[in-house]
Amino acid sequence: MECIGKGKAAAPYEFGVKASIVTNNRRAPGGLFVLHARALPDNPYDGHTLRDVIDRTETLTDCAIERAYVDKGYRGHDAQNPRRIFISGQKRGVFGVIKRELRRRSAIEPIIGHLKADGHLGRCYLKSCAGDADNVILSAAGHNLRRILAWLRVLWCVILTTLIAAASDRSSLKSAS
Numbered sequence: 001m002e003c004i005g006k007g008k009a010a011a012p013y014e015f016g017v018k019a020s021i022v023t024n025n026r027r028a029p030g031g032l033f034v035l036h037a038r039a040l041p042d043n044p045y046d047g048h049t050l051r052d053v054i055d056r057t058e059t060l061t062d063c064a065i066e067r068a069y070v071d072k073g074y075r076g077h078d079a080q081n082p083r084r085i086f087i088s089g090q091k092r093g094v095f096g097v098i099k100r101e102l103r104r105r106s107a108i109e110p111i112i113g114h115l116k117a118d119g120h121l122g123r124c125y126l127k128s129c130a131g132d133a134d135n136v137i138l139s140a141a142g143h144n145l146r147r148i149l150a151w152l153r154v155l156w157c158v159i160l161t162t163l164i165a166a167a168s169d170r171s172s173l174k175s176a177s
């Protein structure tokens with residue numbers, strides 16, 4: 001566990017480990033999935049972790065990342081293609097589609113909140129650095145499973161209503177003849 005200086009008035013220091021969470025930026029019918037999650041021990045600077053996180057996400061998803069939208073902690077990043085990294089509050093080079101997508105960057109905050117509250121990412125009960133890494137990965141996997149189960153629940157309701165409607169049509173046809 002590390003002490004992380006946050007610079008906030010109410011809580012200037014927090015204890016724990018940094019976690020890196022990657023999601024897609026487009027709206028998804030079933031909700032946003034966590035594409036990559038990783039614990040970052042030893043309190044590294046956010047900008048120094050960006051290249052590794054992008055490379056690992058591209059390897060994991062087997063899909064190139066066109067643009068990345070990050071918060072202000074990633075200033076001075078070491079990404080291979082700095083023209084595809086957009087920082088919140090950035091004005092230069094931001095127009096059209098990129099401007100709309102940069103506003104969508106705030107959609108990751110609720111996912112982090114769900115991971116902390118529902119996925120127990122807020123407090124780790126596992127031991128050592130390996131336990132911290134496992135906790136982040138398990139929280140992300142749990143979030144994705146909750147998204148899949150919600151989608152399956154909707155699909156199951158659609159199937160049931162279709163079957164009930166078909167059964168009621170048959171019973172009305174039999175009673176008329």
